[in-house]
Amino acid sequence: xxxxxxxxxxxxxxxxxVDRFGFVKQEHNSPDGLSRNKSALEYQREQKRLRKWRKMxxxxxxxxxxxxxxxxxxxKRRIRKGIPDCLRGLVWQLISGSRDLLLxxxxxxxxxxxxxxxxxxxxxxxxxxxxxPSHVFYQQRHGPGQRSLYNVLxxxxxxxxxxxxxxxxxxxxxxxxLYMSEEDAFWLVxxxxxxxxxxxxxxxxxxxxxxxxxxxxxxxRLMREYMxxxxxxxxxxxxxxxxxxxxxFITVFSYSFPFHLALRIWxxxxxxxxxxxxxxxxxxxxxxxxxxxxxxxxxLIHALRNFPDDAMNPDVLLPxxxxxxxxxxxxxxxxxxxxxxxxxxxxxxxxxQPQLT
Amino acid sequence: MARRPDEEYDYxxxxxxxxxxxxxxxxxxxxFTRNEFxxxxxxxxxxxxxxxxxxxxxxxxxxxxxxxxxQERYRAITSAYYRGALGALLVYDVTKPTTFENVSRWLKxxxxxxxxxxxxxxxxxxxxxxxxxxxxxxxxxxFAEREGLSFIETSALExxxxxxxxxxxxxxxxxxxxxxxxxxxxxxxxxxxxxETLVVGAQDGNTKKTCCSSS
Ligand SMILES: Nc1nc2c(ncn2[C@@H]2O[C@H](COP(=O)(O)OP(=O)(O)OP(=O)(O)O)[C@@H](O)[C@H]2O)c(=O)[nH]1
Ligand SMILES: [Mg+2]
Numbered sequence: 001x002x003x004x005x006x007x008x009x010x011x012x013x014x015x016x017x018v019d020r021f022g023f024v025k026q027e028h029n030s031p032d033g034l035s036r037n038k039s040a041l042e043y044q045r046e047q048k049r050l051r052k053w054r055k056m057x058x059x060x061x062x063x064x065x066x067x068x069x070x071x072x073x074x075x076k077r078r079i080r081k082g083i084p085d086c087l088r089g090l091v092w093q094l095i096s097g098s099r100d101l102l103l104x105x106x107x108x109x110x111x112x113x114x115x116x117x118x119x120x121x122x123x124x125x126x127x128x129x130x131x132x133p134s135h136v137f138y139q140q141r142h143g144p145g146q147r148s149l150y151n152v153l154x155x156x157x158x159x160x161x162x163x164x165x166x167x168x169x170x171x172x173x174x175x176x177x178l179y180m181s182e183e184d185a186f187w188l189v190x191x192x193x194x195x196x197x198x199x200x201x202x203x204x205x206x207x208x209x210x211x212x213x214x215x216x217x218x219x220x221r222l223m224r225e226y227m228x229x230x231x232x233x234x235x236x237x238x239x240x241x242x243x244x245x246x247x248x249f250i251t252v253f254s255y256s257f258p259f260h261l262a263l264r265i266w267x268x269x270x271x272x273x274x275x276x277x278x279x280x281x282x283x284x285x286x287x288x289x290x291x292x293x294x295x296x297x298x299x300l301i302h303a304l305r306n307f308p309d310d311a312m313n314p315d316v317l318l319p320x321x322x323x324x325x326x327x328x329x330x331x332x333x334x335x336x337x338x339x340x341x342x343x344x345x346x347x348x349x350x351x352x353q354p355q356l357t
Numbered sequence: 358m359a360r361r362p363d364e365e366y367d368y369x370x371x372x373x374x375x376x377x378x379x380x381x382x383x384x385x386x387x388x389f390t391r392n393e394f395x396x397x398x399x400x401x402x403x404x405x406x407x408x409x410x411x412x413x414x415x416x417x418x419x420x421x422x423x424x425x426x427x428q429e430r431y432r433a434i435t436s437a438y439y440r441g442a443l444g445a446l447l448v449y450d451v452t453k454p455t456t457f458e459n460v461s462r463w464l465k466x467x468x469x470x471x472x473x474x475x476x477x478x479x480x481x482x483x484x485x486x487x488x489x490x491x492x493x494x495x496x497x498x499x500f501a502e503r504e505g506l507s508f509i510e511t512s513a514l515e516x517x518x519x520x521x522x523x524x525x526x527x528x529x530x531x532x533x534x535x536x537x538x539x540x541x542x543x544x545x546x547x548x549x550x551x552x553e554t555l556v557v558g559a560q561d562g563n564t565k566k567t568c569c570s571s572s
Contacts, residue, residue, distance in 0.1 A: 123428070126379045133397035167378065167400045167428045209433045242434055246403035255402055298421070301406050 021259045022136045022178065050084050057087065057094070064094045076271065080322065082314070083267045089179035095271045097196030098188035109183045112155035120157040120165035124150055131170035137178060148182045149174055155186050156193075163193065166205040168250040175254045175266065198273035203344050204250055210344040215249045216241040218333040219278055222326060226282055230293055237297045244304035248281055249274070256305070257312065264314040278330065279321035287311045287320060366410050366419040370530050372523075373439055373471075375463055376448035377456040378427030381482040384513035385448065386424045389523050394514055401426040403434050413527045420527055432466065439471035443534075444478070444526045449497075451481040451510065452489040457497065464504065476533065478507045478526045485512040 018024055056067050056075070068075050083091045093099045118124075128146050132138045137145035152173045157165040172192070176185035193202040203211025220241045224231030234240075247255045252269055254262045268276045284307055285292065295303055311317060338344070374382040383401055387393045390407040405424040410417060423442070425435035439445070447463050449456040460479065467475060479501045481492060494510060501508035507525060511518040 123378070127400050129397050130379075130400050133399065166430050167426060168402050170400075205430070207430065207433075209430065212434065242403060242437070243406070246434055250402055255399070298406075298408055305405075 018136055019259075021263075023132075023259060024134045024136065024139075026134075046084075049081075050086070053078070053084050053087055053091075057091065061090060061094050061099065079267050079271045080318065082264050085263075088263070088267070089184070092176070092179060092266070092270050093184055093188060095197070096188050096191045098184065098191040101191055101196060102184065102187040105187070109155055109186050112158050112186075113151045113182075116155075116158040118154050118157040118164070119161075121154060124153045124157065124165050124170075127167060127170050131174045135174075135178070138174065145177070148177050148185075151182055152177065152186045152189065156189055159190065160193065160202070162207075163202050163205045168247070168255070169205060171251040171254040175262065201274070209250075212246055212249055213341075214334065214337050214344050215274070215277075216245055217337050218330055219245055219281055221333050222278060222324075222329060223282060223285060225329070226324065227285060227289060230285060230289055233293045234300075237295075237300055239297070239300055239304070243301060245281060249277055252277060253280065261312050261314050261317065264318060268318070275326055275330065276321065278326050279324045280317065282324045282326075283317050283321035284311060287317065366417045368416060368531065368534065369419045369421055370444060370527055371421045371423070371442045372444040372446060372526065372530075373442045374422060374424045374446050374448065375435075375439075375466070376427060376446075376480075377450070377453075377459050380427065380448045380450040380453070380456050381513045382427065382446075382448050383424050385446070385480070385482060385511065385519055385522075386422055388513045388516055388519045390422070392516070394516070396514075400428075403431065404438055409523075411524070411527070413524060413531055416531060418527050418531065420523060436466060436470040439467060439475075442471060442475060443530045444476045445471065446478050446480055446522065446526060447506070448480045448482050449492070450483050451492045451497075452483055452486050454491050457481075457492045460500070474533070476507075476526060476529050477504075478509065478522065478529075479504075480522055481508075481510040482513060484510045484517060485515045 055063075056078070057064050058067075079091075079095070093102075128150055129138075129141065131149060135145075137143075138149065140146065149170065153165055153170060156169070156173075157163070169189070173185055173189055176188050180188070191197065192200075193205070194200050195202075201211070203209075203214070223234075223241075252262075253265045257265075265276060265280055288303065288307060288311060292300060292303060374386060376382055378400060383398050383405065384394055386405070386407055387395065387398075390409045401424060403426055406422070407424070408419060408421050410419045412418070423438045425431070425438060445467055447460060447467075449460055451457075464477070467477065479497065481494070481497050484490075497510075498508055507529065509518055509522045509525065511522055513519060
């Protein structure tokens with residue numbers, strides 16, 4: 001929970017008071033791994049990387065598809081190293097399939113925002129100022145940030161009345177809006193929930209949260225297979241994954257993790273799918289494994305919600321995450337889950353596009 | 358490993374915080390456990406957890422409090438946490454009548470998922486917003502009486518009655534538990550694990566041990 005001044009100030013904080021992503025700095029700011037000064041060498045390396053990326057994308061994304069088809073592994077490797085921040089918004093739209101949805105549906109977003117009403121309007125309004133409350137873009141009451149966030153969420157709740165609005169979706173939309181326009185963010189949310197490229201995420205938000213339950217089941221099993229000692233300790237202390245993992249899946253690490261880490265996870269998430277959430281979760285547990293196995297119930301819960309700063313360094317955590325190979329096991333565990341609980345429902349409305357995974 | 362003094366307690370009581378989204382559950386919890394308030398707190402996704410150890414009726418009680426997400430959709434996850442809880446703080450917002458109207462639905466949730474003899478306290482929060490009040494004290498009071506709940510109004514912002522509300526429910530739980538032990542409802546001093554426990558005495562031998570079961 002952010003500590004914030006209690007007065008309802010409307011003034012925007014001075015530039016020095018926000019970090020490079022626009023979050024208001026806390027007094028005891030934890031290192032974000034970015035604030036240190038860059039050496040000339042690092043700067044040069046970054047410029048070189050940017051040139052490569054620009055070439056790969058082409059003007060406005062014109063070369064992207066071609067490049068991905070020819071060299072998918074190069075793309076994967078580069079994305080895992082992090083998409084350059086200035087290209088992030090564009091690349092996210094290209095890899096998520098949202099650009100195509102936007103082009104196929106001209107005028108739809110405007111229609112949803114302006115003419116339709118949603119049963120969730122009050123729920124959305126209630127949560128607007130509670131989404132990324134420490135980010136300058138969302139701090140001003142009724143300011144452009146809050147308005148866009150409202151529009152995207154309302155539009156989605158009309159577009160997909162079965163999902164409507166569920167708390168947590170604001171973090172998805174809120175993160176995207178920092179990198180793209182309202183309409184682009186809306187179609188990216190659609191691409192994710194309806195499964196334009198990867199498995200649809202809508203089950204995370206449908207009645208009963210069926211996909212949350214399935215993912216937590218899968219995560220619990222994976223975690224026990226990779227870290228049996230910790231698994232046993234969790235059993236003894238009666239820790240179950242819903243105590244710490246729900247928000248990992250529901251908001252793809254954007255709810256309470258440092259923003260620079262969330263962005264790096266999202267880069268990979270949009271290209272490779274939800275697997276990365278499992279992998280990062282496993283990496284977090286592995287990184288803290290030797291401490292966690294010693295902790296009793298209450299301290300465990302605390303530790304599982306407050307990982308140490310050094311674990312939040314993407315260049316440490318992500319390589320560790322990539323080392324877990326989970327695809328095959330995830331599939332098997334999904335089948336196992338379906339055998340017990342039946343197939344996880346997708347919304348009755350048919351998916352917009354076939355699943356390509 | 359030496360036990361630190363703050364970990365010694367006579368009883369451990371599990372309590373859940375429930376009620377509509379935005380009524381102030383998380384802030385009541387942070388006010389009670391850390392004396393903090395946050396005007397723009399994030400909505401709770403799933404469940405949160407905090408504890409505080411305090412003196413109630415001369416006993417050291419550790420309150421283990423589960424704060425749940427208020428949105429209806431989240432009940433799929435949160436209702437599992439009602440089980441084993443000895444107390445429930447059912448919160449509404451005195452400025453929002455719908456959150457009061459929904460109290461009956463929350464009671465039904467408790468009846469469906471919680472232990473039958475759970476102690477329930479109704480809390481009307483945000484009394485500092487005097488000019489916006491929309492639920493009269495009398496209405497809530499008589500509703501609570503009809504349903505056999507205790508009732509209090511609080512302001513997490515101004516720290517009014519927060520301490521008292523927790524004290525009251527923990528005291529009520531304590532009285533029920535201690536009556537039970539006297540009347541012979543006591544189970545052996547088994548060391549039940551904390552995660553699921555109804556009530557546990559302190560785990561190790563170096564504090565007074567009192568152990569009972571509520572069901
Ligand atoms: N004026 C006033 N505002 C309060 C009080 N308690 C909470 N709030 C505000 O109400 C809003 C919601 O508070 P939370 O504690 O997050 O509500 P919640 O019940 O935990 O909501 P969910 O987690 O979504 O279920 C926040 O903006 C708080 O600052 C209070 O006593 N007085
Ligand atoms: Mg809350």
